[in-house]
Amino acid sequence: MEYGIVIYVIYAAVAIGMTALLARTLFKAGAVFLDDVFDGNHRLAEAVNRLLVVGFYMLNLGYGLFLLRAEPQETAFDAVAYLVNRLAILLVTLGVIHFINVLVFWRIRHRAEMSAAPPPVAPQVILKDDLSTDSV
Numbered sequence: 001m002e003y004g005i006v007i008y009v010i011y012a013a014v015a016i017g018m019t020a021l022l023a024r025t026l027f028k029a030g031a032v033f034l035d036d037v038f039d040g041n042h043r044l045a046e047a048v049n050r051l052l053v054v055g056f057y058m059l060n061l062g063y064g065l066f067l068l069r070a071e072p073q074e075t076a077f078d079a080v081a082y083l084v085n086r087l088a089i090l091l092v093t094l095g096v097i098h099f100i101n102v103l104v105f106w107r108i109r110h111r112a113e114m115s116a117a118p119p120p121v122a123p124q125v126i127l128k129d130d131l132s133t134d135s136v
Contacts (some may be wrong), residue, residue, distance in 0.1 A: 003079035005127040037109040
């Protein structure tokens, strides 16, 4: 029996379900983070969050479907192993993309905090090093 169609159906269902679950979770958790990144501008944070979710769906579903190039599998074990391998690659890729997004927004927030920080203060007193003299 050939398991190619079964692999496609199961993979598509799991990939779509995972993408929807992750998108909803990231949307809810990311709202607070983006609100902080955009310094309390709630409307901008919400708009960016929605755009990120749309991009998340497009990228993940597109990549997930591109990733699946099922080859005919001879046994059910081979079919399941192939399916698990493809889902693992998809999950690792999604995790890497997520952390890259978090890093980008962290840098945006960090730059905003640095620009709002007061300039460094020049030293007021210079201390001499008394340990440089040798007394034997």
